[in-house]
Amino acid sequence: MSFQGSPQTPSPGAGQANISLRSQRWVQIPGYDIECEIGRGGMATVYRAVQQSLGRRVAIKLLAHELNDDNEFAERFKKEGRILAQLxxxxxxxxxxxxxxxEDRLFLSIEYLSGGTLKERIKQGLSIDSTLQIIKPIAKALSCAHQNGVIHRDVKPSNIMFRYDGLPVLTDFGVARTVGAKTIYTAAGLIVGSPGYMSPEQAMGESATIQSDLYGLGVVLYEMLVGHPPYQANNPLVTILKHLNDPLPQLPDQYRYIQPILNRLLAKKAADRYQNADEFLDVIDRIIPIDTGTQPKIDVTHGDQILTESISGKIQKLPKKRPYFLVFFGIISIVLLVIAIGYNFQSKIKITEPMLLKLANPVKKPTLIRSNTEISVLLQQAEVQLKAGLLTGTGQSAEANYRQILKIDHDNAQALAGLENIAKEYERLARQRMEAGALQESLDYLKKGLSIAPKIEGLLRLRQEVEQHVAKIRDQKIEQERQQEAQIQAQQFLIQAKSSFRENSLQITLAHIEQGLLAIPDHPELLALREQVMARIIEQQRQVATRQQQEEEAQRQAKIAEHQKAEQARQRAEANQCLARALNYQKAGRYTASLQQIDKGLAAVPNHEGLLRLKEQLHVEASAVQQQKVIRRQTARIANEKKHAQHKPIKASSVGENDATMKKLQDIRNSIDALNQSLIK
Structure with a gap:
């Protein structure tokens, strides 16, 4: 993730009111005063802050999600911190x-860089010297990382920033990989890197190596020299395919001597690239002088002249170059000889002042006077060539004829007007090509026109207009690339989200979705998947709530049942106590008291078998006792009557009656005995 501070930088010692305002708007991090947001990426947000203890300005990189939301992002974030700590x-x-x-979110406090990004400087244009002053330190930074077992995996202009003094700095180790690490926080088959700067092996989903970073460095070198990446397309996937299949890009003629270096950096096979960044630095220091950076060093030896290409390790024989080198050395030898002779004989030869004046003022050759006829012929030829469209060139062209006329007559008005007409014709052609959308051709025409007449306002205004169109298209292209990169990021997060969704890891799925929406907020598939995830989460929450209610109801019913069981046990115990007392009363013959105890026990346990059985027995006993009382009264009455009858004469009828009474009395006694037997049983 790249970031840059705003032009106006508040003082670290801001007032309490500003601190209060910031605390209301930004996140709260102990020990830091957050000033503003300065960057946002797929995994984190970057804020400019002031460290309270030291009063220094820092950049705070804050993880986008809470610490426990997604272990994968948290571990990757911690890994970035550990990598930076060891470098x-x-x-x-x-x-x-x-x-x-x-807010329980991980953060990194890192160096605040205020000098902008390399991406911005490329837009402004870089000289070869500036390019070398940037590419070499970044190569050294990569060398340090590689020596510590760290592969950056995302070397690109937006990840190269500058300190206030212009020193380039390699940033954003968020997707860096440690060589030999057993844990990889990247989903299998997921492409890591940016399409425009991705090595072929990364594009194939293979593990990145040192050579992968060197490939990205080569893409950055090409872009600094040319102004745009070597492989470009409207679709990120097409860009990746270009990295895999298209031929190596060619530098402009003025940078042709750097082409072998670029070929090694951008080799399709990792094995064909430099072994490490130090080898690249050694080669570029030997090929390009560190002061001017304009021409390669050439080693010349005896015999056949050879050019040692340190870049490729190959030696090319150059027999065609031999004559030029021999002429060069011949001239040098003659000069040295003259100097030596002059040095040896300066005391013998006395050069007088008149001789010096004579040497300094050679006799002028007579000037060739061109006739008016020759000028007229040249003007006619130029007019014909102008109408035929032969405007400029070293051969037969209108410009060449007008220039020839001006050599004869420096102030020839017709020739000067003719050159101005050529410039205006180039202006017409440039405008025509601009309206047709061929902006580069238009600029070429304008360049030719201004080379003839640099001060024509129409050409100058048109060039400004075309350059504005070019800048607008370039900005649109950059924005399109950004959107394409965001589309790839969103698509990658969509793949991860779908995988997590299939595994029913809903919180991780939401984290991936939110990361993707940071790249493309209106991504339809991510939004649709988020709706599905939220629906499933709501359904799961409903199911959990239902289960909780069921469990609570079951617990309540269990408590009720337990209470009822305890109450039944208490009531049964009370009924048993009533039964015991009732039996005691029964034995004592206190049937009424026994019945009261039975009724009391049955009130507690209505279906108590012992109490019911005892109650039935008591009813039988009470009935028997009642019958016994009746029999006793009858027996007593019969006895009284019998005693009274002894004093009276017995009549035959009375004897019969007494016999019937005795029989009846015997029946009663038998009934009492049977009742007693039943009671005993």
Whole structure:
């Protein structure tokens, strides 16, 4: 992730009101005053802040999600902090601290870089010297990282920033990989890197190596020299395919001597590239002088002249170049000889002042006077060539004839007007090509026209207009590339989200979706998938709530049942106590009291078998006792009557009656005995 501060930088000692305002708008991180947001990426947001303890300005890189939301992102974030902590190099961004914010989100406190990005400087244009002053330190930074077992995996202009003094710094190790690490926080088959700067092996989904970073460095070198990446397309996937299949890009003629270096950096096979960044640095230092950076060094030896291409390790014989080298050495030899002779004989030869004046003022050759007839012929030829469209060139052209006339007559008005007409014709052609959308051709025509007449306002205005069109198209292309890159990022997060969704890891799925929406907020598939995830989460929450209600109801019913069971046990115990007392009363013959105890026990346990059985027995006993009382009363009455009858004469009828009474009495006694037997049983 790249970031850049705003032009107006508040003082670290801002007032309490500003601190209060910031605390209301931004996240809260202990020990830091957040000033503003300065960058946002797929995994984190970057804020400019002031470290309270030291009063220094820093950049705070804050993880986009809470610490426990997604272990994968948290571990990757911690890994970036550990990598930066172990890399100590002036051209690698410095880490100050790592911690957790009040919102339970991981953060990195890193060096604040205020000098902008390389991407912005490329837009402004870079000289060869500036290019070398940037590419070499970044190569040294990569060398340091590689020596510590770290592969950056995303070397590109937006990840190269500058300190306030212009020193280039390699940043954003968010997708860096540690060589030999057993844990890889990247989904299998997921492409890591940016399409425009991705090595062929990364595009194939293979593990990145040192040579992968060198490939990205080669793409950056080409872009600094030419102004745009070597492989471009409207579709990121097409761009990736170009990295895999298209031929190596060719530099303009003025940078042709750097072509072998670029060929090694951008070789399709990793094995054909430099072994490491140090080898690249050694070669570029030997080929391109560190001061001017304009021409390669050439080693000349005896015999056949050879050009040692340190870049490719090959030696090419140049027999065609031999004559030029021999002439060169011949001239040098003659000069040295003259100097030596002059040095040896300067005391013997006395050069007088008149001789020096004579040497300094050679006799002028007579000037050739051109006739008016020759000028007239040249003007006619130029007029015909102008109408035929033969405007410029070293051969037969209108410009050449007008120039020839001006050599004869420096102030010839017709020739000067003719040159102006050529410039205006180029203006017409340039405007025509501009309206047709061929902006580069239009600029070429304008360049030719201005080379003839540099001060024509029409050409100058048109060039400005065309350059504005070019800048607008370039900006649109950059925006399109950004959108394409965002589309790839969103698509990658969509793939991860779908995978997590299939595994029912809904929180991780939401994290991937939100990361993708940071890249493309209106991505239809991500939005649709988020709706599905939210629906599933709501359904799961409903199911959980239902289960909780069922569990709570079951617990309540269990408590009720337990209470009822306890109450039944208590009531049964009470009924048993009533039964015991009732039996005691029964034995004592206190049937009424026994019945009261039975009724009391049955009130507690209505279906108590013991109490019911005892109650039935008591009813039988009570009935028997009642019958016994009746029999006793009858027996007593019969006895009284019998006693009274002894004093009276017995009549025959009375004897019969007494016999019937005795029989009846015997029946009663038998009934009482049977009742007693039943009671005993």
């Amino acid at each position: 100590s190099h002036p051209n690698i961004i410095t880490i100050h601290d790592i911690g957790v914010s009040q």
